[in-house]
Structures are given as structure tokens and as C-alpha cells.
Amino acid sequence: MRTKHRSLLAILLLNIITFGLYQIYWYFITKTEMNTVNGRDYKVPFFLWFFVPIINIWWFWRFAKAIEKSTHGKVGRWAAFFAPVVLGFLGAIALALLYPFIGSPQGYQTSFLGSLTITLVILLPIFYFQSNLNKYAK
Secondary structure, three states: OOOOOOOHHHHHHHHHHOOOHHHHHHHHHHHHHHHHHOOHHHOOOOHHHHHOOOHHHHHHHHHHHHHHHHOOOOOOHHHHHHHHHHHHHHHHHHHHHHHHHHEOOOOOOEOHHHHHHHHHHHHHHHHHHHHHHHOOOO
16 A cells, blocks of 8 residues: 555645635545555554644654655755744745735735735745655556
């Protein structure tokens, strides 16, 4: 058994439709598939640790090791571990620079373009992981 091939467009649309809840589901289902495929040394722990502060760092490290194993080393564990942090940081900088162009005039609400930009920035790590997992999917 291998990980399932998922469309990046479907991931984007499901995140928009579910207001970001699909992202949590994606981590859960991908963890489950990788646990089935990978050996004992690369098992990702119980999913509820994903929500516990400080412990979730360890959980993401195990997830990164599983990504490395599932992509046959194409995505290194350090890249998989820091991708959400680095891409999130770069996305926040880009968002700060673009805000005058995508923000709404009221200042309290974000325009549709701003919301879409935030959604894409949040999903960049998942797109990165899934695009590499798709290369080895059935």
C-alpha cells in the first residue's frame, strides 16, 4: 500500500469550503497512511499530540521523519520539519508587504483577495508535502 494521490486543487477547495478544518484532517489522514506504509521506526505518534503545545514539536519531528521515508529521501526531515515555519514566516512577511493592496478600507475586515492570500500562505507546506508524496502515490 502507498499513500493516496491527492489533487492540490482539491486540497485548496476543501480548505476554503471547510474554513481550514481540512488541513487538520489532511495531517491526520496522511499520518495514518504513512504509518501503514513506513516501518516501525518511522511511525507518527497518536494524533491528539498534534494539539498539545510543546509536545506537538516532537509530533511534527516524527511527521517530518515519516515524510522523508515516504518520499524516499526526496524531502529531507529538516526541510519537512522547518517548511511550515519558514513558509509561514515568509508568507507573513509577504502578507505584511501586500496588505496595503489587499486589505479592506475599513481596516477591521480583510478583503476576499486578502483572505485567499492568507489561505494560500497557510497551505504552502501542505502543497509542498503533498506534491512530493504524489510522486510516490498509487
